[in-house]
Amino acid sequence: MDNGLSLSVRDLTVAGDRGRSILSLDRLVLEPGVALGVQGPSGAGKSTLIFALAGLAASATGSVRWGETDLLSLSARRTAAFRARNIGLIFQDFLLFDELGAEDNASVQSLFAPRGRRPGLREQAGAMLDRLKVPKASRTVASYSGGERQRVSVARALAHEPAIVLADEPTASLHRAAADALTDDLLADVRARGRTLIVASHDERLLSRMDRRLHLADGTVREAA
Amino acid sequence: MRDLWLDLSATTQDAILLVALLLPGAILAALLLRGFAPGPLVRALLWRFRWANAVFALLIAISVGSGLALIAQERGLRQGTAQAADKFDMVVSAPGSELTMMLAAVFLQATDAPLLDGETYQEIATHPRVKIAAPLAFGDSYERAPVVGTIADFVTYLSDGEIEGRMWTSTFEAVAGANAPAGIGDSFVPAHGHGDSAEEGAHGDAFTVVGRLPPTGSPWDNAILIPVEAVWAVHGLADGHAPDAESRLGPPFDARYFPGTPAVVVRAESLGATYALRSEFTRDAETMAFFPGAVLSDLYRIMGDVRQAMSALTLVTQALVAISVLLGLFILSRLFRRQLALLRALGAPPRFIMAVIWSYAAALLAAGTALGIGLGYLTAAVLSRVVTARTDILVQASLGWTEMHLAAGFLSAMLVLSLVPAWSVLRAPVLSGLRS
Ligand SMILES: Nc1ncnc2c1ncn2[C@@H]1O[C@H](COP(=O)(O)OP(=O)(O)OP(=O)(O)O)[C@@H](O)[C@H]1O
Numbered sequence: 001m002d003n004g005l006s007l008s009v010r011d012l013t014v015a016g017d018r019g020r021s022i023l024s025l026d027r028l029v030l031e032p033g034v035a036l037g038v039q040g041p042s043g044a045g046k047s048t049l050i051f052a053l054a055g056l057a058a059s060a061t062g063s064v065r066w067g068e069t070d071l072l073s074l075s076a077r078r079t080a081a082f083r084a085r086n087i088g089l090i091f092q093d094f095l096l097f098d099e100l101g102a103e104d105n106a107s108v109q110s111l112f113a114p115r116g117r118r119p120g121l122r123e124q125a126g127a128m129l130d131r132l133k134v135p136k137a138s139r140t141v142a143s144y145s146g147g148e149r150q151r152v153s154v155a156r157a158l159a160h161e162p163a164i165v166l167a168d169e170p171t172a173s174l175h176r177a178a179a180d181a182l183t184d185d186l187l188a189d190v191r192a193r194g195r196t197l198i199v200a201s202h203d204e205r206l207l208s209r210m211d212r213r214l215h216l217a218d219g220t221v222r223e224a225a
Numbered sequence: 226m227r228d229l230w231l232d233l234s235a236t237t238q239d240a241i242l243l244v245a246l247l248l249p250g251a252i253l254a255a256l257l258l259r260g261f262a263p264g265p266l267v268r269a270l271l272w273r274f275r276w277a278n279a280v281f282a283l284l285i286a287i288s289v290g291s292g293l294a295l296i297a298q299e300r301g302l303r304q305g306t307a308q309a310a311d312k313f314d315m316v317v318s319a320p321g322s323e324l325t326m327m328l329a330a331v332f333l334q335a336t337d338a339p340l341l342d343g344e345t346y347q348e349i350a351t352h353p354r355v356k357i358a359a360p361l362a363f364g365d366s367y368e369r370a371p372v373v374g375t376i377a378d379f380v381t382y383l384s385d386g387e388i389e390g391r392m393w394t395s396t397f398e399a400v401a402g403a404n405a406p407a408g409i410g411d412s413f414v415p416a417h418g419h420g421d422s423a424e425e426g427a428h429g430d431a432f433t434v435v436g437r438l439p440p441t442g443s444p445w446d447n448a449i450l451i452p453v454e455a456v457w458a459v460h461g462l463a464d465g466h467a468p469d470a471e472s473r474l475g476p477p478f479d480a481r482y483f484p485g486t487p488a489v490v491v492r493a494e495s496l497g498a499t500y501a502l503r504s505e506f507t508r509d510a511e512t513m514a515f516f517p518g519a520v521l522s523d524l525y526r527i528m529g530d531v532r533q534a535m536s537a538l539t540l541v542t543q544a545l546v547a548i549s550v551l552l553g554l555f556i557l558s559r560l561f562r563r564q565l566a567l568l569r570a571l572g573a574p575p576r577f578i579m580a581v582i583w584s585y586a587a588a589l590l591a592a593g594t595a596l597g598i599g600l601g602y603l604t605a606a607v608l609s610r611v612v613t614a615r616t617d618i619l620v621q622a623s624l625g626w627t628e629m630h631l632a633a634g635f636l637s638a639m640l641v642l643s644l645v646p647a648w649s650v651l652r653a654p655v656l657s658g659l660r661s
């Protein structure tokens with residue numbers, strides 16, 4: 001079983017294009033393996049927080065410490081390497097390569113992984129697709145349904161066995177039944193492996209199954225339940 | 226080292242140069258792609274924007290192809306004209322423009338030249354170091370083909386003794402060039418003059434073609450050759466022989482009955498003799514002797530400047546194409562900025578992102594260049610056919626090492642330059658890429 005990483009955020013601020021602060025978070029501490037839901041109205045800064053925690057917000061200041069690693073103090077190359085090893089990202093609109101099949105999409109990280117890890121990555125991606133019941137047809141994912149596409153993107157996020165899963169509105173593009181099924185599968189994997197999960201969402205059904213919740217409004221924390 | 230290089234065969238040198246020119250691209254590829262497998266993503270990008278990519282590769286191909294074809298054509302033309310003048314060691318004529326006389330004697334371009342008289346011809350023809358001294362008589366034509374009067378020895382020499390049929394044996398027989406509009410057994414009546422101003426049937430006597438020359442790759446292929454005596458006779462002139470030897474064909478001619486010739490093609494017994502003869506028959510106000518090959522060389526030298534200008538223009542075109550290619554790559558890489566941002570979000574190292582863009586660019590450039598070589602090959606072949614058909618000068622332009630080197634140099638330079646757009650995508654912020 002993999003272990004999640006603990007998170008410790010201090011004085012995180014993210015500025016927008018014109019220098020206006022779009023997110024500020026004084027303090028957030030998570031134990032490894034915790035599932036955190038981030039909610040808040042549109043424009044509150046949920047996506048911004050998810051990306052900042054992945055080291056993708058160029059204007060972020062403060063510290064985002066995963067385990068022993070302060071992501072904001074690393075070079076771009078090492079932040080990328082950290083993501084490749086430890087973070088699985090899931091997006092609202094899936095972000096797949098439409099010209100590739102399900103397996104190629106789920107194992108896309110193998111294209112730049114060290115040669116020794118490539119077969120393992122492909123194998124795990126295939127196993128993950130099976131577990132998520134995605135049809136491994138030879139056709140490209142362009143012809144897959146929304147639910148199937150999101151499952152492919154979940155398989156991609158989990159294939160490299162990340163300690164952290166960051167999801168930005170993973171169910172927003174899905175209808176109710178598909179959203180619930182995806183929530184079940186995602187949580188089953190995360191719980192079984194003890195991964196740390198942070199999900200930004202409006203979906204009350206999804207949020208209600210999280211260990212903790214963070215309420216964002218206008219870029220600041222209003223309430224942590 | 227230098228000796229070692231000079232010891233290699235020309236082909237080996239050319240091959241090594243080709244490899245050396247391709248090397249920067251190959252090294253770059255090795256450095257950039259080491260440890261990565263961007264293939265599936267590059268294929269995806271190529272397929273996703275297939276029409277834009279196809280147009281792009283085609284533009285590269287057209288510019289590369291036309292550049293290569295032009296350079297090959299110029300070389301083919303030089304080789305063709307030199308080869309056409311090969312049999313004409315030396316020409317003696319009245320003083321004037323060597324170029325005009327060469328065009329007239331070797332390339333059969335009609336001109337009004339002053340004539341050499343019988344004494345002068347006699348002097349050349351009887352010179353101990355002269356093997357053949359052929360008088361030429363121009364001015365008539367048949368169906369746009371020049372009808373040229375000369376002597377049998379020269380015709381035999383032109384054909385290397387391989388006449389199909391036979392040599393003429395009487396005044397109104399003719400030997401046709403390989404592509405002339407009359408074949409063995411045909412009869413024709415020459416017209417006075419050339420082209421549209423030719424007076425049809427001005428000369429009433431019909432000639433019969435009895436022999437045909439093998440192809441020589443020169444305008445003589447389109448000509449019909451007749452005894453020089455016949456040309457003189459149909460123009461009502463003396464026929465070169467005394468009245469008691471009227472039925473005679475060919476030398477010796479009688480200087481008193483020699484109507485004159487604009488040019489004498491001379492073949493000497495040796496190369497040394499050719500030079501001696503040239504100085505002997507270079508006489509102010511009397512005769513001019515020149516080597517058509519040397520005149521052509523002079524011409525090529527003058528044209529060398531033009532050629533350089535042309536090469537420079539080709540380079541400028543290629544540079545413009547290079548700039549457009551780079552701009553196109555910038556624009557195309559904008560099209561997949563979302564995919565690239567995604568890769569970076571998934572943890573792809575910067576070098577991998579560069580490898581994807583660069584491989585994509587390299588695929589377009591390599592395909593375009595390869596297509597361009599094919600296109601250049603075709604264009605050169607078609608142009609050669611057209612020029613050969615129009616001038617009867619056998620032009621065989623084909624892509625050689627020079628063109629391969631140019632193509633390889635272009636490709637390598639472009640591969641290196643493609644690093645710029647590949648690098649620039651790294652500067653775009655990931656977040657805006659993901660949100661777009
Ligand atoms: N680069 C930027 N420059 C300026 N403002 C930005 C920038 N990026 C985002 N913002 C703004 O920051 C705020 C937070 O955006 P964010 O996408 O994090 O909201 P969100 O909570 O995810 O909203 P939604 O629920 O609609 O997805 C928004 O008002 C947005 O317009």
Ligand SMILES: [Mg+2]
Pocket residue numbers: 046047048168169
């Ligand atoms: Mg959002």
